[in-house]
Each structure stands twice: as C-alpha cells, then as structure tokens.
Amino acid sequence: MKRGVLTTIISILGLFAACPEVWAAQCSLYYISEINLVSTADTEAGHVQTYVGFGLSKEEAEKNALGWCSRIRFDLETCLNSDRITSPNAASNGSDSSLHSKYMKAVKRVTNCD
Template sequence: MRYGTLVLILGLSVGHAEAQAAQCSSYYISEINLVSTVDAVPGNVQTFVGFGLSKEESEKNAIGACSHVRFDMETCLDSDRASGLNTASDSTNSALHLKYRKAVKRITGCS
C-alpha cells in the first residue's frame, strides 16, 4: 500500500514538473473585447484574456472570466474575439503574442 501511494505521489510530481516546463510558445492566448452600448460613457471597453495549451482551453478560460460581467454590454459570444499561439511566428495573431507574452510566462510558469 505504501509503495502504491509513493508511486502516485511521484507520478503527480513528475506530471506537475512537466506542465511547468512547457514551452511558452505552445500556449494559446484568447482575447475577448466587450464594448458597452448603454454605459454613461458609450464605447467603454473591457478586455478578458485566457491562456491554455489548446485553442479551445484558452477560449473557455476567456469566456469563463467574461461570463461574470453583469451590466448592459454585448454578450461574450457576440463580442470581438481573437485567438492565437503565444509565438511571433503565428501570422494570424502575432499582436496577441506581443501584448501578452510576459503575462503568459508569469501566469503559467512556462519556459
């Protein structure tokens, strides 16, 4: 029984170390921009960002943060959205990489 527990703990430790050692360029970044249409100052923008090892995970994280907003704004799904890899070579959305590359490293602990 002790041996089984030790293997499980070591397995979790190795898995955690591998997750921390992931390359920053393997992370996806998703950004959601909500624009207020009813605010006292029309045009107020709020930005929500999500990171993940897949595009779907990063979008889910951004939408999860956005879904907590409770005021008259367009919905998270109908807003301006962008996703891309955290690498300058991602020609579709290298602007996201330029804006958030340091944040990805701080938050994820990637190398």
C-alpha cells in the same frame, strides 16, 4: 475601467497558480484568447472591457476567456457575440502576432513556462 481589466487578469493569474502541471510547458505551446466588448449599458462612450484566457489548446484558452467574461458581468451570449481573437503564443504566428506581443510577458509570468 483599468481596475476591471486588472481584476480580470489577476483572477486569471490565480487560475494558473493552482495548476502545477502547466508549469513545465514551453511558452510557445500556449494559446491566448482575448475578448473585447463595448458595454451598451454604460453611458461612457467607448467603454471597452477586455477578458483574456490562456490555455494549452485553442479551446481551453477560449473557454477560460469566455468563463471570465460571462462570470464577471455579462451573459454568455453577449460574450460569444463580442470581438474575439485566439492565437498561439508565438512570434512566428503568420501575419498576426499581436496577441503574442501584448501578452508574452504575462503568459510567462502566469504559467512559469520556458
């Protein structure tokens, strides 16, 4: 399970390494989208897979996360009907800054944001 999540995150890192126009943005301008789904095909109870996408807009972040989810193992409908959340990469994001807390270092490392 950890290997699959690591592979997903490494793949996302490669996406942003190829986009130099992304490097100059402020970290708080990024959105983070996370997809968590429980595989019903697995015999292992509680097997959760997580797919993460970053982007300069909410739509871009969701598109990146959905792209990885559907490309790697599942069809798009499964990904769309999964447990999804998208929020800005800002600690002051109202009542829920959990994604910022989980991925703030990854966003900075992947995007080279300020």
